[in-house]
Amino acid sequence: MIYFDNAATTKPFPEVLDAFLKVNDIYYANPSSIHSFGGRVEKLISTSRKQIASILNINDKEVIFTSGGTESNNLAIKGAALLYRNRGKHIITTKIEHPSVSNTMKQLESIGYSVTCLDVNEAGVVDPEDVEKAIRPDTILVSIMHVNNEVGSVQPVKKIGSLLKKHSKILFHVDGVQAFGKIPVSLLDHHIDLYSISAHKIHGLKGAGMLYVRDGVILSPILSGGEQEGNIRSGTENTGGIVSFSKAMRLYQEESRDSLNEMKDIQRYLRVQLEKMRGVTVHTPHAGSAPHILNFSIEDFKSEVVVHALDQHEIYVSTTSACSSKKSKPSQTLLTMGVGENLADRAIRVSLSFQNTMQEAERFVRILKQETAQLEKIMRRSR
Template sequence: MIYFDNAATTRPYREALDSFVKVNEVYYANPSSIHSFGGRVEKLIAQSRKQIAGLLKVKEREIFFTSGGTESNNLAIKGTAIQYGSRGKHIITSKIEHPSVSNTMKQLESLGYSITYLDVDETGRVDPLDVEKAIQEETILVSIMHVNNEAGAIQPIKEIGSILKDHSKILFHVDGVQAFGKISLSLPDDHIDLYSISAHKIHGLKGAGMLFVRDGVNISPLLSGGEQEGNVRSGTENTGGIVSFAKAMRMYMEESRDHLEKMKDIQRYLREKLVTIAGVRIHTPQLDSAPHILNFTIEDFKSEVVVHALDQHEVYVSTTSACSSKKSKPSQTLLSMGVGEDLADRSIRISLSFRNTMEEAERFVQLLIKETAQLQKTMRRSR
């Protein structure tokens, strides 16, 4: 099997799975209970928070555990909108955000908020000057993803953060779900107020994630309940998910240090080989793009046909974002980048992990050439 759909989800580390099972078998008490058993479970959460804070070089009280990227993004955006709605109701975002951001913005629009959707250039990047021009007296939040989940474009987060330093009343949220561990990040230095991370994108388990909330920033909770997570995210904590998340994050950062260059080499090889195939158009920018995503179109074929042809060989790639792949409409990201509707409707995404090998990339290219040649023959016979 060749699994090239890691932007959708990753295979959990065995150690993360073992941590999850052990915690749920042995340390199953409610961490809010006042007895000593609950206290031991609460300590596990505290240790996980300390470990993650240390890896991110932030304060422990700035880490809030959630159920994953979607909840983290919703909490950051809606939590800001509710908290600061009396100050202003204008938010700035881009046209290529993940559905957990774009659909949240649509919901806020229906509640009377004004949203500015910034264009991107042909490489999929937001111009920081456009962010600055869009700022209004009522602006309370800028939300820009770190890495686009479809095309892989890296957004100029540092530059945007620098601009927002001069606007103390505007919070800066970054969806870091596709970036963490692959793109350099300094939460303290980049003037980021809110940053979302999901466990299952870094070989943790689905159902766990976190939101970094810079010390001094207040956001309104979306869930009312027992006031867990500093009353920012109520609900009995997913202790097994949290502990396995901390384990996965540590392992992932170690793998990043050891294997990031290998991932870049594999992506570079795939790019070089793909452009030699007739009809292939690569949409992922050559510069300022994440090392794990490569988005392309084969002009003659619908993406589903190619995906299913590769599937027969247990080679797994995707079309658009996994959250949107079952909807029959062109990629909004590619359309925003100026790609024509026909090509945007035929895009294929390869997404790598640190566990993928050059041998897998070579095999993938061989099978893609073989299958597209076979599809061409079938098309000619049917005419």
């Protein structure tokens, strides 16, 4: 099997699974309980929080545990919009955000907020000057992803953060779900107020994640309850998920140090081979892209046809975002980048992990050429 769909989800590390099982087997008490058993569980969460804070070089009080990227994005955007609505109701974002951001914006628009969705260039990158031009007196939030989940374009979050520093009443949220461990970020130096991370994108478990909330930033909770997580995110903590999340972050950071260059080599090899193939257009930009995503189209074949052909060889790739891939419509990200509808409807995404190998990439290219040649024969016969 060749699994090239790691932007959708990753295989959990064995150590992560072991940690999850051990915590749920032995440390199953409610961390809010006042007895000593609950206290030991609470200490596990506190230790995990400190470990994650150390990795991100932030204060442990700035780590708010959530159920994953979607909740983190919703909490950041809605939490800011609701709390600061008396200051203003204008939000700035881009046209290529993940559905957990774009659909949240639509929901806010339906209740009276104004949202400016910025274009990106042909490389899928927003211009910081466009962000600055879009700022209004009633702007309260800018939300821009760090790495695009479909094409891998990296947004200039440092430049955007620097320009927003001049606007002290505007919060800056970054969806970092596809970035952690692959693209360096300094939350403090980049002047980021809110940053989302998801465990299952880094070989952790689904159902765990976090939102970095800069010290001094206040959000309106979107879940009301027992006042956990500093009263920002109520609900009994997912202790096993949290402990295994911190372990996944540590292991992923180590793998990144050891294997990032190899991942770049594999991506480079795939790009070179794909660009040699007839009718193939690679959409992921040459420069300034994340090392784990490569998006391309084969002009003669719908993406679903190619995905299913590869599936027969146990090679697994995807079309657009996994959250949108079952919808029969062209990629909004590619259309916004200026890609024609015909090619946007034929997009295929290969996404790597540090566990993928060059041998897998070579086999993928060989099978892809074999299958497209077979599909071309079928097409010629049917004419």
